[in-house]
Amino acid sequence: SAVISQKPSRDICQRGTSLTIQCQVDSQVTMMFWYRQQPGQSLTLIATANQGSEATYESGFVIDKFPISRPNLTFSTLTVSNLSPEDSSIYLCSVAPHRPGGEAFFGQGTRLTVV
Amino acid sequence: DAKTTQPPSMDCAEGRAANLPCNHSTISGNEYVYWYRQIHSQGPQYIIHGLKNNETNEMASLIITEDRKSSTLILPHATLRDTAVYYCIVRVENGAGSYQLTFGKGTKLSVIP
Numbered sequence: 001s002a003v004i005s006q007k008p009s010r011d012i013c014q015r016g017t018s019l020t021i022q023c024q025v026d027s028q029v030t031m032m033f034w035y036r037q038q039p040g041q042s043l044t045l046i047a048t049a050n051q052g053s054e055a056t057y058e059s060g061f062v063i064d065k066f067p068i069s070r071p072n073l074t075f076s077t078l079t080v081s082n083l084s085p086e087d088s089s090i091y092l093c094s095v096a097p098h099r100p101g102g103e104a105f106f107g108q109g110t111r112l113t114v115v
Numbered sequence: 116d117a118k119t120t121q122p123p124s125m126d127c128a129e130g131r132a133a134n135l136p137c138n139h140s141t142i143s144g145n146e147y148v149y150w151y152r153q154i155h156s157q158g159p160q161y162i163i164h165g166l167k168n169n170e171t172n173e174m175a176s177l178i179i180t181e182d183r184k185s186s187t188l189i190l191p192h193a194t195l196r197d198t199a200v201y202y203c204i205v206r207v208e209n210g211a212g213s214y215q216l217t218f219g220k221g222t223k224l225s226v227i228p
Contacts, residue, residue, distance in 0.1 A: 004158075033215060042202070043159065043218040092158050094216070103149065104216055106158035 006093050006107030013083050020079045021110045023093030028073035037090040049076040083114045119203045124223040133190040135222050137203030140184040147206045150188045152199040193226045
């Protein structure tokens with residue numbers, strides 16, 4: 001199994017500012033993903049973080065709002081830009097092996113509150 | 116994408132087996148069934164997965180019907196710590212080889228003393 005360290009665990013931010021969330025994995029992984037969980041809702045995939053290339057975003061999510069970096073196979077960051085109260089959610093990092101039948105693992109999440 | 120259908124909530128008495136059903140009638144032959152759970156305010160935890168055969172590990176058993184259109188997660192002796200939202204997910208592989216998970220609403224399991 002992979003051990004994922006996600007920082008910060010929670011933050012309170014002013015609207016209009018940005019928050020960068022870090023995801024560190026204890027082993028090299030091919031696939032890294034970022035999810036959002038709005039209050040009382042299920043998880044929604046934001047994007048796939050690709051090592052050495054631009055992230056692949058899901059419908060409804062754009063790079064200007066959610067820039068992602070992945071400089072190597074063990075680390076990624078997600079920035080939530082120009083914050084508004086609607087961005088208040090839990091953001092989760094996930095990793096998965098690039099093969100069928102391999103389980104994905106999740107970090108403990110970052111709880112963001114925008115005031 | 117194959118979609119899943121789960122009951123929104125279930126109760127189970129502590130010490131009894133919890134049987135959580137999932138329908139995935141449009142599943143294709145190379146899609147796996149995964150189960151995760153999310154305890155309040157934590158990241159999802161992997162439980163078990165399978166393709167065709169029944170599977171068992173230290174946490175649970177997964178029973179997949181022969182036509183693969185439905186499955187059941189079994190927690191053999193539920194404890195209060197098993198209270199969580201349980202997600203049944205069919206794993207999707209897109210053309211670029213991105214193994215993403217699509218979460219539905221899940222089943223809120225409440226284990227009752």
